[in-house]
Structure formats: structure tokens, C-alpha cells
Amino acid sequence: xxxxxxxxxxxxxxxxxxxxxxxxxxxxxxxxxxxxxxxxxxxxxxxxxxxxxxxxxxxxxxxxxxxxxxxxxxxxxxxxxxxxxxxxxxxxxxxxxxxxxxxxxxxxxxxxxxxxxxxxxxxxxxxxxxxxxxxxxxxxxxxxxxxxxxxxxxxxxxxxxxxxxxxxxxxxxxxxxxxxxxxxxxxxxxxxxxxxxxxxxxxxxxxxxxxxx
Amino acid sequence: xxxxxxxxxxxxxxxxxxxxxxxxxxxxxxxxxxxxxxxxxxxxxxxxxxxxxxxxxxxxxxxxxxxxxxxxxxxxxxxxxxxxxxxxxxxxxxxxxxxxxxxxxxxxxxxxxxxxxxxxxxxxxxxxxxxxxxxxxxxxxxxxxxxxxxxxxxxxxxxxxxxxxxxxxxxxxxxxxxxxxxxxxxxxxxxxxxxxxxxxxxxxxxxxxxxxxxxxxxxxxxxxxxxxxxxxxxxxxxxxxxxxxxxxxxxxxxxxxxxxxxxxxxxxxxxxxxxxxxxxxxxxxxxxxxxxxxxxxxxxxxxxx
Numbered sequence: 001x002x003x004x005x006x007x008x009x010x011x012x013x014x015x016x017x018x019x020x021x022x023x024x025x026x027x028x029x030x031x032x033x034x035x036x037x038x039x040x041x042x043x044x045x046x047x048x049x050x051x052x053x054x055x056x057x058x059x060x061x062x063x064x065x066x067x068x069x070x071x072x073x074x075x076x077x078x079x080x081x082x083x084x085x086x087x088x089x090x091x092x093x094x095x096x097x098x099x100x101x102x103x104x105x106x107x108x109x110x111x112x113x114x115x116x117x118x119x120x121x122x123x124x125x126x127x128x129x130x131x132x133x134x135x136x137x138x139x140x141x142x143x144x145x146x147x148x149x150x151x152x153x154x155x156x157x158x159x160x161x162x163x164x165x166x167x168x169x170x171x172x173x174x175x176x177x178x179x180x181x182x183x184x185x186x187x188x189x190x191x192x193x194x195x196x197x198x199x200x201x202x203x204x205x206x207x208x209x210x211x212x213x
Numbered sequence: 214x215x216x217x218x219x220x221x222x223x224x225x226x227x228x229x230x231x232x233x234x235x236x237x238x239x240x241x242x243x244x245x246x247x248x249x250x251x252x253x254x255x256x257x258x259x260x261x262x263x264x265x266x267x268x269x270x271x272x273x274x275x276x277x278x279x280x281x282x283x284x285x286x287x288x289x290x291x292x293x294x295x296x297x298x299x300x301x302x303x304x305x306x307x308x309x310x311x312x313x314x315x316x317x318x319x320x321x322x323x324x325x326x327x328x329x330x331x332x333x334x335x336x337x338x339x340x341x342x343x344x345x346x347x348x349x350x351x352x353x354x355x356x357x358x359x360x361x362x363x364x365x366x367x368x369x370x371x372x373x374x375x376x377x378x379x380x381x382x383x384x385x386x387x388x389x390x391x392x393x394x395x396x397x398x399x400x401x402x403x404x405x406x407x408x409x410x411x412x413x414x415x416x417x418x419x420x421x422x423x424x425x426x427x428x429x430x431x432x433x434x435x436x437x438x439x440x441x442x443x444x445x446x447x448x449x450x451x452x453x454x455x456x457x458x459x460x461x462x463x464x465x466x467x468x469x470x471x472x473x474x475x476x477x478x479x480x481x482x483x484x485x486x487x488x489x490x491x492x493x494x495x496x497x498x499x500x501x502x503x504x505x506x507x508x509x510x511x512x513x514x515x516x517x518x
Contacts, residue, residue: 039485
């Protein structure tokens with residue numbers, strides 16, 4: 001069934017979001033090409049990592065925003081936000097694989113097994129992959145109610161992403177703490193609402209007993 | 214009777230009291246400014262010293278060396294020191310050398326600048342896994358310490374960085390225990406490779422690189438090479454060091470460059486030389502093993518990391 005598209009026109013919003021979401025990538029490349037990054041590999045790794053987390057947080061912000069009164073059409077942007085999180089995550093990994101380790105399988109295997117922060121980051125990327133693949137309309141139909149359950153993995157992905165950042169920082173934890181705080185709010189709201197829903201379901205309906213206040 | 218009053222003096226003509234009281238300094242500053250403008254003032258005279266570079270070691274550009282710095286007193290981002298260190302006043306500046314010495318003394322920085330200077334082009338390996346090649350100008354720490362006549366109690370040397378929050382915005386972040394502290398064993402301090410640097414690329418040190426005087430210990434991770442030193446204290450007990458206080462399991466007292474002993478969270482086997490595309494293997498003692506390995510004979514470097 002086709003949803004009635006309320007204004008603003010969704011196609012325009014989506015196009016705009018698509019272009020906006022590519023700006024961080026373009027800016028990072030431009031900085032490197034202009035020779036302004038003294039350690040370009042570290043610069044690109046950090047930039048793509050930051051934007052992976054930002055897009056994950058934006059993806060997770062849609063449901064709470066919706067419940068707090070944002071217009072319904074913002075739900076239609078969630079898939080693109082999630083796919084951009086995956087896009088920046090893939091770039092992040094590709095830079096590590098190609099530029100940092102230069103396809104050195106032994107060094108990478110060693111890192112993934114021995115460095116907890118890389119284990120966490122790598123796991124997050126692996127878990128994101130099935131979510132990206134099953135993000136199409138076809139897969140949503142095919143998986144039916146399992147789709148929503150599968151896509152709850154995004155909570156684990158975001159947690160692992162923040163842990164990955166937290167563990168790699170040398171001393172200045174302010175940015176990982178900021179991401180952790182945002183994630184705590186986004187997941188905390190869901191928890192509160194879930195508990196509330198369960199409580200509501202158990203509670204006998206007050207109106208039936210004439211206890212309308 | 215007509216009394217001629219002098220014309221009112223425009224406020225802009227009046228010398229501020231502070232400037233008036235400091236008029237000599239003001240004129241000196243003007244003269245210094247003129248000299249600074251030409252390279253003659255900032256340039257140091259020095260002879261070429263030992264460098265021990267390998268064939269594949271090329272000095273990094275001045276821009277790289279001055280715009281990619283870890284100097285947390287000015288912020289934790291590597292671009293912060295270049296941005297914020299400009300306000301640091303490096304005159305007047307005293308370096309106190311005291312403790313287990315016969316002749317404790319406070320040196321004016323300009324006295325230290327008159328020590329015989331030499332250029333030392335050293336590899337610099339950061340604990341984070343990147344490296345540079347840097348042409349320092351300075352003098353061996355030993356040359357200074359010998360003047361002080363260390364006593365038999367001088368087993369360690371403790372160093373302290375300036376602590377001046379009004380000019381060091383990063384200190385408010387509280388990331389490390391200030392003042393920044395470092396330390397060496399006396400034999401490490403007396404080693405001919407251990408340098409007190411006052412210059413870079415032939416000119417006086419830029420603030421973000423630790424002006425006006427800093428330590429350079431090329432076989433140790435970069436954080437051991439403490440910047441903007443105000444105190445050198447000889448002692449018989451191992452000194453506290455800032456990074457060791459911050460994370461004792463990650464940063465030991467020695468912190469010798471060692472590809473065989475990883476940081477608990479990342480590998481130290483390789484490094485990226487700034488300006489190069491691929492990582493290169495990290496060398497034991499940063500390639501200075503021939504000169505310094507004997508200092509650590511019989512020690513378990515895994516325990517004494």
C-alpha cells in the first residue's frame with residue numbers, strides 16, 4: 001500500500017540528505033589532496049570513524065524523535081542514514097586494510113585477535129553487513145517479523161562502535177564519552193518506553209473501574 | 214594677562230603608564246622585533262654534530278615538525294600546539310638545576326644559549342606509532358650536568374615543564390598531572406646522545422616544539438623528551454613521570470623504543486614515518502642500539518618497559 005507522502009516532498013529531502021551525507025567524505029578527501037593533513041592515513045581513519053559513529057547515532061535517533069513528536073516522514077530517512085553509517089564504516093576499514101596495513105594478512109589477523117579495540121570495531125562492521133544487505137524492500141518482505149528482530153543488532157553495533165573508540169584513545173576521552181552519553185540517552189529512552197509499555201499492558205484498564213482522573 | 218596654555222594633548226598621544234614604566238623594555242622589544250624580522254636574530258650558530266642517520270632517513274619538513282605536535286599543555290589535538298603556543302612567553306626564562314649537585318644554580322636561558330651548540334639530526338619515534346626525522350640544535354645534557362658537579366647521590370635526573378595556565382589553555386583539560394614531569398637514570402642523562410635542544414632547523418625552537426629549551430632522548434618514545442624545561446633536579450630516588458602516573462601499565466619509566474614489547478593496546482612493531490605511504494619496521498632503541506644497548510645489559514626490557 002502506498003503511503004501518502006506529506007510535504008515536504010520526500011524525494012527532495014532524500015536527495016538533499018544524500019548530498020549532505022557525502023560532504024564529510026568530500027571534505028576529508030579535499031584536505032588530503034591539498035596536502036593539509038600531515039599524517040593523511042591517521043586523518044582519514046579518524047574522520048571516517050567519527051562519521052560512522054555519527055551516522056549510527058542519527059539512525060538510532062529516528063525512533064525517539066518520532067515518539068517525541070517529530071513528523072512521521074523522518075522514519076523514511078532511517079534506511080539511508082543506516083546505509084551511510086555502513087558506507088563510512090567500510091571506508092574506515094578499507095583505509096586500515098589498504099593504507100595502514102597494506103593487505104598484510106598476518107598483521108591484520110594479529111590485530112583482530114590481540115587488540116581488543118580492533119576486535120570490537122571489526123565485530124561491529126561484521127554485524128552491520130547483514131543489516132545493510134537486508135535493508136531492501138524485498139528483504140523486509142521476505143523476513144517479515146524476523147526483519148525487525150535482526151535489525152535490533154544495530155544496538156550492539158553502536159555499543160561496539162563506541163567501545164572501539166573508547167579503547168583506542170590514548171588519553172583524551174572527551175569525544176568517546178560524548179558518543180557514549182548520546183548512545184546512553186538513545187538506548188535509555190527505548191528501555192524506559194519498553195518498561196512503560198509492559199507496565200501499561202499488565203495494569204488493568206483504569207477506565208473500566210471508573211477511575212478516570 | 215594672557216597666559217598661553219599648551220594645546221590639549223590628544224589621549225592617543227599619551228603613553229600608557231605601564232609602557233612608560235617599562236620604556237626600556239619597550240624599546241628593546243622594538244629593536245628585538247626588528248632583528249627577529251630578519252633571520253639573523255632567530256638563527257643560531259652551531260657546528261655539525263653526530264647524527265647516525267640511515268640512508269633512508271630524510272629530515273621531515275619544518276612544516277611537518279611544527280604542525281604535528283603532542284604538547285598537551287596547549288591541547289590534545291596535534292594541531293593545537295601550533296595554534297595556541299604562540300602566546301607563551303619564553304623570556305624571562307630560568308632553568309633551575311638543583312638537588313644532588315655541589316653547585317646548584319638557576320640559569321638564565323640566554324646563558325644556556327651561549328653553550329657551544331651543535332646540530333643533531335635524530336629519528337623521533339612517538340609511542341603512538343608515527344615517526345619523524347628532526348634536525349635539532351642543542352648541547353649534550355652531560356655538558357650542563359658536569360658543570361654542576363653531581364654528588365654520589367645523583368642517581369636519577371627529574372625534569373619539569375613550565376606550568377603557566379594563563380598561557381597554556383590545554384592545562385584546564387586536566388588530562389595529565391601538571392606540571393609535566395619526566396625522568397632519566399643518571400647514566401642515561403649523561404649519555405652523549407642525550408641532548409638539550411634549543412633550536413630546530415638552525416633557528417631558535419618554535420614554541421610548539423618546546424621553546425626555549427627541551428630534552429631530546431632519541432632512543433626513547435617521544436613523550437620522554439620533555440618540553441619547555443624550568444627545572445632539572447638530581448636525586449637518589451626514581452622520579453615520577455607524567456605518563457606513568459596517568460597509566461602505569463602502559464607507560465613505564467624507561468619507555469625505550471622497542472618493537473618487541475607492544476603497548477598493551479597497540480603494536481609497536483612498525484611505525485609510519487610522516488610523509489611516507491607504507492609503515493616501516495620499528496628499530497630496537499629506535500636504531501641507536503649500538504650506542505645505548507649497553508646501558509640496559511642484563512635487564513629484562515619486558516618488565517622494565
